[in-house]
Amino acid sequence: MDQSETPLVDALQRCAVRPNAAFYTPGHKRGQGITPRQRQLFGRLAFQADLPELPDLDNLFAPEGVILHAQQLAAEAFGAQQTWFLANGSTCGIEAAILATCGPGDKIIVPRNAHLSVISGLILSGAVPIYISPPYSGDWQIPLGFINPDSIAEALKTHPDVKAVLLVSPTYEGICSRLELIAKVTHEYDIPLIVDAAHGPHFAFHPSLPKTALESGADIVVQSAHKVLSAFTQAALLHTSGDRINKHRLSQSLQITQSSSPSYLLLASLDAARHQMATRGEALLTQTIKLANQAHQALEKLPGLKVLRPGNRRDAFERDVLNGDCTRLSVNVMGLGLTGFEADRILHTQYSVTAELPTLSHLTFVISIGNTLEDIDRLIHGFIQLCKSHSSNIHQSNSNFYDQQSHHLVSDLISDSAALSDAFSVAECSPRQAFFSTKMPLPLAQTIGRVCAETLSPYPPGIPAILPGEVITESAIAHLKATLAAGSIITGCSDPTLQTILTVAL
Numbered sequence: 001m002d003q004s005e006t007p008l009v010d011a012l013q014r015c016a017v018r019p020n021a022a023f024y025t026p027g028h029k030r031g032q033g034i035t036p037r038q039r040q041l042f043g044r045l046a047f048q049a050d051l052p053e054l055p056d057l058d059n060l061f062a063p064e065g066v067i068l069h070a071q072q073l074a075a076e077a078f079g080a081q082q083t084w085f086l087a088n089g090s091t092c093g094i095e096a097a098i099l100a101t102c103g104p105g106d107k108i109i110v111p112r113n114a115h116l117s118v119i120s121g122l123i124l125s126g127a128v129p130i131y132i133s134p135p136y137s138g139d140w141q142i143p144l145g146f147i148n149p150d151s152i153a154e155a156l157k158t159h160p161d162v163k164a165v166l167l168v169s170p171t172y173e174g175i176c177s178r179l180e181l182i183a184k185v186t187h188e189y190d191i192p193l194i195v196d197a198a199h200g201p202h203f204a205f206h207p208s209l210p211k212t213a214l215e216s217g218a219d220i221v222v223q224s225a226h227k228v229l230s231a232f233t234q235a236a237l238l239h240t241s242g243d244r245i246n247k248h249r250l251s252q253s254l255q256i257t258q259s260s261s262p263s264y265l266l267l268a269s270l271d272a273a274r275h276q277m278a279t280r281g282e283a284l285l286t287q288t289i290k291l292a293n294q295a296h297q298a299l300e301k302l303p304g305l306k307v308l309r310p311g312n313r314r315d316a317f318e319r320d321v322l323n324g325d326c327t328r329l330s331v332n333v334m335g336l337g338l339t340g341f342e343a344d345r346i347l348h349t350q351y352s353v354t355a356e357l358p359t360l361s362h363l364t365f366v367i368s369i370g371n372t373l374e375d376i377d378r379l380i381h382g383f384i385q386l387c388k389s390h391s392s393n394i395h396q397s398n399s400n401f402y403d404q405q406s407h408h409l410v411s412d413l414i415s416d417s418a419a420l421s422d423a424f425s426v427a428e429c430s431p432r433q434a435f436f437s438t439k440m441p442l443p444l445a446q447t448i449g450r451v452c453a454e455t456l457s458p459y460p461p462g463i464p465a466i467l468p469g470e471v472i473t474e475s476a477i478a479h480l481k482a483t484l485a486a487g488s489i490i491t492g493c494s495d496p497t498l499q500t501i502l503t504v505a506l
């Protein structure tokens with residue numbers, strides 16, 4: 001195929017500039033009905049191109065024209081057999097992948113650190129999760145995120161009736177699982193491997209990045225093109241490979257989880273992002289990796305910081321244990337006596353540097369094709385200043401030691417969070433049963449040992465700490481309280497102040 005083509009962008013542009021008396025939605029009628037504020041902020045052309053399923057623009061749910069063509073180009077570029085454009089983020093793709101492979105009562109293997117969209121998929125489908133916990137690094141203070149192929153093999157041996165395996169790879173921090181081995185184990189049971197690769201759509205376009213999930217043998221791969229490519233927020237991709245997936249059921253599932261009025265701005269931005277990566281991806285990513293190298297080299301020299309960079313060839317742990325994305329940097333700031341939330345606030349407000357993901361111990365930075373040398377200089381400058389202003393917390397003789405008082409504060413929070421990694425795995429009932437159960441709000445202290453009826457998810461990163469159907473443990477509560485106190489918000493629950501939690505009524 002000719003990857004220099006942009007069929008959907010071209011069609012949208014033609015329709016946007018062609019005069020037309022519009023008696024269809026949206027109500028702004030190609031920008032004629034907008035306010036001066038709207039025009040000032042978005043520009044008139046954005047509204048002219050905000051069009052519905054006109055005859056020239058094809059239909060996302062029955063594509064046979066320009067959308068089909070654009071999806072076929074994307075399938076070739078990303079290495080898939082078939083690609084679907086998504087207008088509701090990876091979220092709708094992950095929900096649809098679960099709906100397409102599991103029905104009520106079917107078992108599915110999912111990692112304990114899965115994104116909220118996986119839990120939504122479980123509630124929608126009625127599937128029963130078999131949770132697997134990723135290993136936790138006490139040294140780095142993060143769940144490492146990768147799932148061991150042996151753990152999958154063991155889970156499949158114990159539950160041979162599992163209908164699908166779902167993994168997150170890469171994680172927010174850019175850490176990848178050994179997908180080739182996992183696909184092999186999964187396929188021995190002739191079931192599909194679904195990979196949430198929301199953070200990895202760029203892998204196909206540079207040899208220094210990890211092998212893609214599709215190349216590794218995954219059957220469904222979901223990617224947020226908006227997270228690291230140039231597509232608009234919410235624009236995402238779902239790819240399939242092989243013949244284990246019922247494509248008709250998948251299309252139906254995507255219709256359930258998406259709006260019936262998908263934005264053409266989003267869809268066309270997927271066509272444009274694919275074109276950009278297919279024609280210039282390697283050169284752009286070479287520059288991105290160079291910027292990540294510069295940031296890494298400068299930050300790792302600063303006292304009080306520890307920089308985690310999966311796939312970094314110079315470090316044996318990051319190269320061999322943490323196979324992953326060398327454009328992701330996670331900076332542990334505990335050596336400065338700060339939580340990630342505090343460091344984020346200072347960097348954002350005082351130095352105009354903003355991370356993607358602050359946690360208790362670290363900040364994760366997404367470095368992508370849109371970043372410039374100026375951004376990297378600002379990042380380095382911000383951290384130099386942060387280290388200077390907190391130098392009194394850094395132990396003189398060891399850059400990774402910190403002031404006793406701060407040490408206690410931060411390490412107590414972290415040890416609570418560490419406990420989280422072994423706090424779970426067996427759900428008392430399925431997320432769907434818990435979601436539809438009769439619920440009772442209980443004061444926090446009385447919830448220990450009760451079955452949770454809602455999702456409690458510190459945001460960021462949106463990875464649930466307690467899931468509907470799980471027994472509430474002391475360590476999970478301690479973790480949530482610590483995260484809340486450190487500046488995160490708790491989403492998904494009825495009482496974000498954590499005074500009460502909804503439990504399944506006995």
Ligand SMILES: Cc1ncc(COP(=O)(O)O)c(C=O)c1O
Pocket residue numbers: 088089090091092094115117168171172196198199224234236462
């Ligand atoms: C691992 C992971 N999966 C899925 C999603 C959902 O992606 P989207 O925002 O495109 O719906 C996210 C979003 O942060 C994520 O981090």
